[in-house]
Amino acid sequence: MGGRRGTLTDVVSSSDVWDEEDAATYDADGAEYFKPEVLDPTVDFLERLADGGPALEFAIGTGRVGISLAARGVPVTGIELSAAMVAQLRLKVGEGELPVIVGDMATTMAPGAGSFSVVFLVWNSISNLRTQAEQVQCFRHAANHLRPGGRFVIELWVPPIQRLLT
Template sequence: MTSSDLWDEDTAERYDDSSAAMFAPEVLDPAVEFLARLAGGGPALEFAIGTGRVAIPLAARGIPVTGIELSQPMVDQLRRKVPAEALPVAVGDMATTTVPGQFSLVYVVWNSIGNLRTQDEQVQCFRNAAQHLSPGGRFVVELWVPGIRRFPPGQSAVPFTVTDRHVGLDTYDMVTQQGTSHHYHRLEDGSVRYSYSNFRYIWPAECDLMARLAGLTLEQRVADWDGTPFTSDSESHVSVWRKPPDANDEASARP
């Protein structure tokens, strides 16, 4: 049983519109370019593929893409764009669901690994990625850096977006690393719709340890898809871990 929230049909139908900013070329194109370069033409596997925001343009670059997605309604939305033979998707959680074959690239974007709300599941997600990678393949995670430094004493929430159409706030539990994103959307009729999603935040160093447990080595960490250097002030990171090129040889040599 996964700890992730399950996106229902109503949420899936609104997803692309509510996430329109993430489809903008200046946001999406650098991500696709970055991932295409790492895939090197080989097959790619996306965890939490959603409605295909990244997978569809990546496949259009000639890279075979397979997906894993927990929410059937999200897959139904993807199917309105591309058929199963063009972009196969397995319905299940990204910690334990497997698909046939090996991949030169496995990736999970836009903070989605945080949807797994226990450390054990997140560790297993790294292991699942490693098991799907061919020797020398790479696992890529796009993730925000928890905004805990922005908490003054007594504050319980951190805003991550404030516009005339959308106000978003994150609340954190510093003991359990559990958090909730709260969204307030102003609709066309002037009313406000509230929604929320739960997550477990992960520090970059914690990600590196999870990767080591899965037999992966950090190869690169940048602040964004454009390759901006990652610093102590960065609010997000794109991290790349690599499976050893001789991983199969090492496995066969074990007693």
């Protein structure tokens, strides 16, 4: 992971900030995650949960999941901390097709808050929030964006148990 670490002065300030160099190589570095056999099950799942309603992606990055979901007709909005990552996303899709707000995933409000069918945070991005307080704030923030009955989905790796024993 590249990027700079911020200060610990407020909620989410300890999140990694992806700079232009990191953003420029992000898709190539994670090319295996763009393969249909990896990406399609995630997009299928989120499309089912959206059930015709809008979706909000926290930490949308360069748009790996959000763009694919929007291409299926799900209205997607993103929140992304790094303007450099949004610039890479904009090389693929315009603001009219997929609006993105530059800000952090634990405090930045998206238009339509309270109306999203699903809020999602994929590819271990919750781990960019380094403290329990930041993570709790992110959960609260997701809840504030969801309509009644909406879902908050987090994708997070599970470490091999052997690594935990050493």
